[in-house]
Amino acid sequence: MVLYDSATSAASSSGSSSSSSYKQPQQQQQQDIDGLLAGAGYKVRSSELRQVAQRLERLEIAMVNSPADFSYLASDAIHYNPSDLASWVDSLLSEFTQPPTCPAEFIMDPVTNQAVVNNAWTSTEPHTPQVHQNISFERQSLNHQLTVVTAMEEDSGIRLVHMLMICAECVQRGDLPLASSLIDDMQRLLTRVNTVCGIGKVAGHFIDALSRRVFQGIGGGSISGGSAYENEILYHHFYEACPYLKFAHFTANQAILEAFDGHDCVHVVDFNLMHGLQWPALIQALALRPGGPPLLRLTGIGPPSPDGRDSLREIGLRLAELARSVNVRFAFRGVAATRLEDVKPWMLQVNxxxxxxxxxIMQLHRLLGSDPTRNSPIETVLSWIRSLNPKIMTVVEQEANHNQPGFLDRFTEALYYYSTMFDSLEACTVQPAKALAEIYIQREIANVVSCEGSARVERHEPLAKWRTRLNGAGFRPLHLGSNAFKQASMLLTLFSAEGYLVEENExxxxxxxxxRPLIAASAWHAVSDAAAEMPAWDNHQPS
Known part of the structure; x- marks a missing residue:
């Protein structure tokens, strides 16, 4: 007999009307919660959180009731996505629901008084040692957790890149409050990725550079790169850590050696002496030249020493000692200048x-800044170089486009370029050269991103733009011959990494x-005004 039909019906009717009045607000509230979860980066709905909690409760009950030792299930993995956590819990629950297994027990047979094996609790495969099963499960669980962590790191890395681009866009349009908020978010997100290598390391440097620009203003405080002594130390370690500067020196030296063929008095003007690392190889090559070495004059330009010592002269003395040891007549002149555009032709004493x-070597891009109060530095320097009528001008520059007027375009190009550069540095096994080389690159990033106006000196441009500029300034290209290509290729055999690639480009x-090309080497010679009207590639063929 049913006693409460009417009451049940009434309650049902009342409940139906009540639920219909609250249904829409509850759905809206659930949608709001889902929106907050999505905004925080969680790929899960609020309705799924109850299922996650139920799974965790089942896991706790299973672990309490299990007689097995499950300490090996402990993991340092952190699950930021509840869906991933639910999957991980399901995998553990499936293990606890397997048929129970335990090692075979030895008992005494009362009739024979001998030990026998009790197989009552053994698995269907008694010959498989239990320890092997435990190891297999442990590896399976560990592999699953590592996959989850790796996926989380990849997702965080992708989010970092997107947030960097959004932040750069905010900087370009002047929305510094939003850029500041994004920087804080990125710094927190950075704790979830590996910052020792990969996108985590690169993103960290770009976040620092954006932070300088936003919080310290355009100019980033002082991104001059430190003292001249620090720059020389970092330059030296960048030289040791990777083949880029070695490639630049070897390629330029080979072109200079070929240009000096048949001349008894030669003069090299080096725009950035930097310990003179480039010139011992050229001195030794000239010493072996058929017919005897020429008289070599070297003029090295570099910054003045802050401590008052004549560091340029010290480098010249070391090079002179080397030249004397291989019977090369040698003369050195140092020209101290803070900026290359401050150098005048008469200082070089060219005969x-x-x-x-x-x-x-990676110097001309520093002259690309514009100053309305004076002539263009690059035009001024190229003009007096042409007045020297050089047999050859060797130019090595970064193959990048970091001189675009729009900040977002420049930022995007820099992020792509330096990601590749840091990727190549991972092939370096020499410490501390690698760490200091990364600081060298980090300072370039800071200047490209944080600075504007005269403070921004890292104005890299690609080879195509240099071709146009140098042709317009009265220079014509010289083909770097097959010898330069062979030497550059042989240089790479000294590095174990297979990712470096030398290519010929017109x-x-x-x-x-x-x-991805990262640096480009080219050779040029000055022509007369009449010859400047002729096509660029008239009669110069590869050697």
Missing amino acids: PKEAVAVNS GCLTLGWHS
Whole structure:
């Protein structure tokens, strides 16, 4: 007999009307919660959180009731996504629901008084040692957890890149409060990824550079790169850690050596002496030249020493000692200048009878800044270089486009370029050279991102733009011959990494990592005004 039909019906009717009045607000509230979860990066609905909690409760009950030792299930893995956590719990629950297994027990047979094996609790495969099963499960569980952690790191890395781009866009349009908020978010997200290598390391440097720009203003405080002594130390370690500077020196030296063929008095003007690392190889090559070595004059330009010592002269003395040991007549002159545009031609004391070579390793891009109060630095310097009538001008520059007027375009290009550069540095096994080389690159990033105006000196441009500029300034290209290509390729055999690649590009050489060129070497010679009207590639063929 049913006693409460009417009451049940009434309650049902009342409940139906009540639920219909609250249904829409409850759905809206659930949607709001889902929106907050999505905004925080969780790929889960609020309705699924109850299922996650139920699974955790089942796991706790299973672990309490299990006689097995499950300490090996402990893990340092942190699950930021509840869906991942639910999957992980399900995998553990499936293990606890397997048929129970335990090692075979030895008991005494009362009839024979001998030990026998009790197989009552053994698995269907008694010959498989239990320890092997435990190891197999442990590996399976560990592999699953590592997969989850790796996926989480990849997801965080992708989010970092997107947030960097959004932050750069905010900086470009002047929304510094939002950029500041994004920087805080990125710094927190950075704790979830590996910052020792990969995108985590690169993102950390770009976050620091954006922070300088946003919180310290354009100029980033002082991104001058530290003292001249610090720059020389970092330059030296960048030289040791990776093949880029070695490639630049070897390629330029080979072109200079070929240009000096048949001349008895030669003069090299080096725009950035930096310990003179480039010139011992050229001195030794000239010593072996058929017919005897020429008289070599070297003029090295570098910053003045802050401590008052004449560091340029000290480098010149070491090079002079080397030249004397291989019977090469040698003369050195140092020119101290803070900026290359401050150098005047008369300071170089070039003799008209000398065969002159001008060498610029990653220096000309520093002259690309504009100043309305004076002439363009790059035009001024190229003009007096041409007045020296050099047999050859060797130019090595970063194969990048970091001189775009729009900040977002420049930032995007820099992020791509330096990600590849840091990727190539992972092939370096020399410490501490690798760590200091990374600081060298980090300072470049800070200048590209944090600075504007005259403070921004890292204005890298690609080879195509340099071709146009140098052709317009009265220079014509010289093909870097097959010898330069062979030497550059042989240089890479000294490095165990297989990712470095030398390529020929219309008479120039590039060195890059896999498919991305990172630096480009080219050679040029000055022509008369009449010859400047002729096509660029008239009669110069590879050697």
